[in-house]
Structures are given as structure tokens and as C-alpha cells.
Amino acid sequence: RKEVEQDPGPFNVPEGATVAFNCTYSNSASQSFFWYRQDCRKEPKLLMSVYSSGNEDGRFTAQLNRASQYISLLIRDSKLSDSATYLCVPRRYGGSQGNLIFGKGTKLSVKP
Amino acid sequence: EPEVTQTPSHQVTQMGQEVILRCVPISNHLYFYWYRQILGQKVEFLVSFYNNEISEKSEIFDDQFSVERPDGSNFTLKIRSTKLEDSAMYFCASSADSGYGYTFGSGTRLTVV
DSSP states (O other), rough: OOEEEEOOOOOOETTTOOOEEEEEETTOOOEEEEEEOOOTTTEEEEEEEEEEOOOOOOOTEEEEETTEEEEEEEEOSSGGGGEEEEEEEEEOOOTTOOEEEOOOEEEEEOOO | OOOOOOOSSSEEEEOOOOOOEEEEEEOOOEEEEEEEETSSSEEEEEEEEEEEEEEOOOOOOOEEEEEEEEEESEHHHHHHHHGGGGGGEEEEEEESSSTOOOOEEEEEEEEEE
């Protein structure tokens, strides 16, 4: 089973739409969770951390369900500039500090 | 906003040659990482580094790879004898604490010919 599974998309949505991404992770020992976005041929950029209680940052809302090993990201009022690949990233603990585990992500394309 | 800086942005090298990829992490960060991304593939972990030693490494990080922090600011990845399959984007990252998300540099595109 893959460590991180996301619908690869692409999700094609009009400007102003609300879009939701889901993610499941396999390692129940994962303690920290993040959403990154990656533009084509660019570095991953941290979008937001994900907390057990759920958290919001402007148009973005993240949720974590540890029992189901499930993470979500909701984007409201999507903008053209939101077009990117969205990566659900759990932090696996191993060695002395662990590391971030990336999947292939979900591609979002916001159209005018 | 503080940045992770990587040089060069693009390097072309012949198979069998040694390359050194350079990174300047954010100045107050203590944890350093190298990742790579082959075109069209996911970002893959190579190695993590803390307190002047390797904390963890993946199966990709074999004897051909090494990392070094030669001074208080630089963090380097060396590939001793490059192979065609080493062609990828190499990202350096750093974090202030082991529980935080990482800040990535803009990457070095390595092309082995």
C-alpha cells in the first residue's frame, strides 16, 4: 500500500468554485501533516500545517481524521493562481527525526 | 521572507563525472534535507542532516552520494560518479525544528549526458 494516496486529478474548475481534495496515509505513526503546493518545475511550497482540530487560513481549510487516516483540503472561491499540484504530506518518524513523505499529488486547474 | 538558496540552478555533466550541488539553508534552521524529483515523478527523500551528521537516508542515497556542511552556512550534496538516471531536480530544504514543515530551495536541475 502506498504511504500517501491522492486522486491525481486533474480537477478542472471555474474561477470562484469550491474544490476539495482528499488524501489517505498508511503509516498510523505519522504525527505531523502538511499541505504543499507545487507549480510545474518549481519547488514544493508549504501551504499549511494540518492540526487535529482542523484549521483554516483564508480560503483554505484543512481537516485531519486520525482514526480514518484521512486528510482533506478545501479551497473556497478558487483563483486562477490556485492552479498547481496539491501535495498531502505526512511526516513519517524514523531515524532520529523522520522526514516528509510525498505522493504524486492532485493537479488543480482553475479556468476563467 | 527567509529563503533557502541553491546553486547552480542548472548543471549539465557527463556520465561518470563528480558534481557538487550547493545549498544555503535559512540561517537559524538546524535540520537540513536533500530531496530529488525525476521529471513527472514524485518528490523523493534522499537524506536528512542534523548536528553535523546524517540522521536518516533512503535507499537512493548509496555510496555514490555524500553530504557535507563545510562551514556555518553551506550544505552540499556530492555525487561521485554520475549516472544517466541521476538526472533530476534536486531540492535542498531546511526546518527550524523537527516538527515543522520544511522550506525548500528552488532546486538544481541536474542533467547527466
